[in-house]
Amino acid sequence: MAKLTKKQKEARAKVDPKNIYTLKEASALVKEITNTKFDASIDLAIRLGVDPKKANQMVRGVVTLPHGTGKDVRVLALVTPDKEAEAKEAGADYIGLDEYLQKIKDGWTDIDVIVTMPSVMGKLGPLGRVLGPRGLMPNPKTGTVTMDIKKAVSDVKGGKIDFKVDKTGIVHAAIGKASFTADKIYENADELLKTINKLKPSTAKGVYVKSVFMSSTMSPSISIDTKLG
Secondary structure, three states, X not given: OOOOOHHHHXXXXXXXXXXXXXXXXXXXXXXXXXXXXXXXXXXXXXXEOOOOOOHHHOOXXXXXXXXXXXXXXXXXXXXXXXXXXXXXXXXXXXEEOHHHHHHHHOOOOOOOEEEEXXXXXXXXXXXXXXXXXXXXXXXXXXXXXXXXXXXXXXXXHOOEEEEEOOOOOEEEEEEEEOOOOHHHHHHHHHHHHHHHHHOOOOOOOOOOEEEEEEEEOOOOOEEEOOOXX
């Protein structure tokens, strides 16, 4: 086991592992215990009382974080020529179709989100093995397959994220950066948690939100009160 640095020991000393913090307390504390030289990501891990193997208990959705993610999201707009100007105006980083499909086929995935049109989805099918595992496959449910390319690109650039419960029943999501104020971290986290609460499957029995932990890159985890009102 790697030895803890002095800063890591100091950070751990500030977090009482036996304590359950309020969301506001955690949002302030996570800034105190973050001492990376880069602008660390702030993450939430939410354990849900669902069985992801059952289709009717799959929790998936989208949320627009009030203050964005703090990350410059690289967007590829796979569109026909008549939609290229729309995508460019909205701020897409890469715009085109066949040339980018070929680049992806050749192994290029240096992007965060792909936005496309319903008519293009047929061409993306063969690339599922490349895009699927990386979470890059567009999906109508997340608003990334649409004829309103301008809105889709603007939403993604403005802080819209999609989330999905993993096979262990946990939703992982980045909700900001350590450079954010504690209030901005709190408001982003609160928006995500409220959205997840609204998505509770009717078939899920017992406790829905089992645990919530907040952490930053390389920081200890902070346990948060699941009674969010």
